[in-house]
Amino acid sequence: MARTVAEIPGGARVTDMITLGVLTEKIPVEHVDRVLKETDRQSQRRRKLPMRVMVYYVIALALYMQVSYGEVLRCLLEGLEWLGLPVKSIRTVQMSSISRARTRLGVEPLKRLYEELVSPIATARTRGAWYRGRRLVSIDGSTLDVADTKKNEKAFGRPGASRGTAGFPKIRFVSLVENGTHVLFATQHGPYKGSSEKALAAEALKSLNEDMLCLGDRNFFSFKLWEQAVETGADQLWRIPGPNVLPVIEPLADGSYLSKVYCSPKHRKRDRDGLVVRVIEYQLEGVAKSGGGADVYRLITTLLEPTQAPAEELAALYHERWEIENAFDELKTHLRGNQIVLRSKTPELVAQEFYGLLLAHSAVRGLMHKAALGADIDPDTVSFVHAVRVIRRKLPRYVAFPPSERSDGAPSGDRRGNP
Secondary structure (H helix, E strand, O other), rough: OOOOOOOOOOOHHHHHHHHHHHHHHHHHHEEEEEEHHHOOOOOOOOOOOOOOHHHHHHHHHHHHHHOOOHHHHHOOOOHHHHOOOOOOOOOOOOOHHHHHHHHOOOOHHHHHHHHHHHOOOOOOOOOOOOOEEEEEEEEEEEEEEEOHHHHHHHHHHOOOOOOOOOOOOOOEEEEEEEEOOOOOEEEEEEOOOOOHHHHHHHHHHHHOOOOOEEEEOHHOOOOHHHHHHHHOOOHHHHHHHHOOOOOEEEEOOOOOOEEEOOOOHHHHHHHHOOOOEEEEEEEEEEEEOOOOOOEEEEEEEEOOOOOOOOOHHHHHHHHHHHHHHHHHHHHHHHHHHOOOOOOOHHHHHHHHHHHHHHHHHHHHHHHHHHHHHHHHHHHOOOOOOHHHHHHHOOOOOOOOOHHHOOOOOOOOOOOOOOO
């Protein structure tokens, strides 16, 4: 059954705020042109598929992952015309032309656009984005399936399975998310084999700043990562694994206590180079761990004063970390499509498609944030699925044919028009 159109209080709807310039509002044409010039990817001669157009095309791929490359180009007709490209010339584009144009574009322009344009967007008016003047962000990681080709398997690897290996190679990625808006920023990615979430997190954490409060799961904790995160000036609230010893240095009035974390048991024994933390321990009623009994949550934070951040508030706040799981779900299911793999068949184009996916998600989330501010509501109450559907419906349409890869590695096409 089709969803009922979601309405925003006050008579405004998300649909009223969407135009054919959704992508160009978030990713301005002049910014694209500058990045293309700086990365030496601007078109050197007049082509049917100029690089400026290909940037928006790659981003649009994320909005139409269930259809062929050619159908995506069709959906961009009016937008391409607005960009100044004669529509008539695109009607003669062949399947191999799209593949070659994507290869000429490469990954660097999309990567640069993501790094420059995607950042936290919450304002002082954004509901659910702040805790006592601090911008709430979370860190977490996930994976995405990529097309099952020899090149992708060699570059990314694939996880094991109960019988052999998984059906698809995977890329691994770690992101920071702005909890209030679900914008995924500072994303780092790498191969499934040969990279780790902690290594990628070390790069992502560099984007924290002094106005933030970062929520982290226990799988990320290490003394080195904690120290790096603290050095950014951002406040931290992380769950810490059970085996870590946290000696009570000073009990506090709200039931929390001051302690220290160390880089090794030897340093703890000698009380050398420890970092002072505040520890909050609690259990959730009715939530049992798999082995029986109640699961004890142990949080450590840089917010040392109970009067400035009561333990009860921080315990409740930690579970806001699940906002990043919702953002990942938007990226991997609602935008990409359930059980849909990244379709690019070479590692460079996989990376290009990945950044296009992140940029598309950011554009949708920016639109939703704008709508929420206009209606003075929490962005969480605006339907991501509905916003994506409306954008798809509003973007223009046009026919072309998609690229593919023959068994000999040459550009070709398949029945579905996938690369």
